[in-house]
Amino acid sequence: EDQVTQSPEALRLxxxxxxxxxxxxxxxxxxxxxxxxxxxxxxxxxxxxxxSAGEEKEKERLKATLTKKESxxxxxxxxxxxxxxxxxxxxxxxxxxxxxxxxxxxxVNP
Amino acid sequence: xxxxxxxxxxxxxxxGQEVTLRCxxxxxxxxxxxxxxxxxxxxxxxxxxxxxxxxxxSGMPEDRFSAxxxxxSFSTLKIQPSEPRxxxxxxxxxxxxxxxxxxxxxxxxxxxx
Numbered sequence: 001e002d003q004v005t006q007s008p009e010a011l012r013l014x015x016x017x018x019x020x021x022x023x024x025x026x027x028x029x030x031x032x033x034x035x036x037x038x039x040x041x042x043x044x045x046x047x048x049x050x051x052s053a054g055e056e057k058e059k060e061r062l063k064a065t066l067t068k069k070e071s072x073x074x075x076x077x078x079x080x081x082x083x084x085x086x087x088x089x090x091x092x093x094x095x096x097x098x099x100x101x102x103x104x105x106x107x108v109n110p
Numbered sequence: 111x112x113x114x115x116x117x118x119x120x121x122x123x124x125x126g127q128e129v130t131l132r133c134x135x136x137x138x139x140x141x142x143x144x145x146x147x148x149x150x151x152x153x154x155x156x157x158x159x160x161x162x163x164x165x166x167x168s169g170m171p172e173d174r175f176s177a178x179x180x181x182x183s184f185s186t187l188k189i190q191p192s193e194p195r196x197x198x199x200x201x202x203x204x205x206x207x208x209x210x211x212x213x214x215x216x217x218x219x220x221x222x223x
Contacts, residue, residue, distance in 0.1 A: 031209060043114075043201050043214030044153070087153065096141070096209055097166060100153040 006101035021073040023088035036087040114215035128190040135204030143203040
């Protein structure tokens with residue numbers, strides 16, 4: 001059974017203080033690892049898909065990386081508007097189901 | 111692009127009543143997913159469709175839950191009878207083929223009293 005564990009559960013940063021969120025996964029065969037952002041009262045918003053170890057993708061202050069066992073979401077010089085819950089999910093090669101982690105709730109203080 | 115549309119946004123009902131949630135996927139997407147999100151269990155896939163055909167319904171919790179997709183632009187999730195433990199936020203998502211990134215709707219917050 002696929003497992004996805006995200007850490008930390010919550011992270012509080014000062015504006016401009018860079019950090020990383022972790023997503024550890026166990027899957028029999030990885031088709032893709034997905035990162036989403038979720039604001040309160042809204043649906044998850046797609047950020048990135050990573051397909052193979054060593055792959056990196058960037059979008060504004062966010063950079064996602066992937067190894068064979070985990071993914072990191074690096075946030076560089078965050079701003080208060082980056083405050084949200086960040087979810088990662090894995091998809092097996094054998095199917096289309098996404099298995100989500102519990103998320104990391106990020107708060108960036110001005 | 112209007113994105114995924116869900117209705118209603120909020121639903122409050124009494125135990126035993128029938129609840130129907132509705133979803134309109136993004137035009138051109140051929141895969142549709144229903145998820146449930148709770149504090150205890152996080153985001154869970156209930157069922158998904160490819161080209162209007164149910165492919166995986168292993169996440170549907172009980173026979174009280176049913177989902178249909180009569181055409182490419184409309185899907186329903188029905189709970190009959192509803193119970194307090196069904197209270198959650200229900201999301202619909204769509205994608206161009208089921209292996210691609212999924213785009214989520216705003217969700218329906220269901221409260222069963």
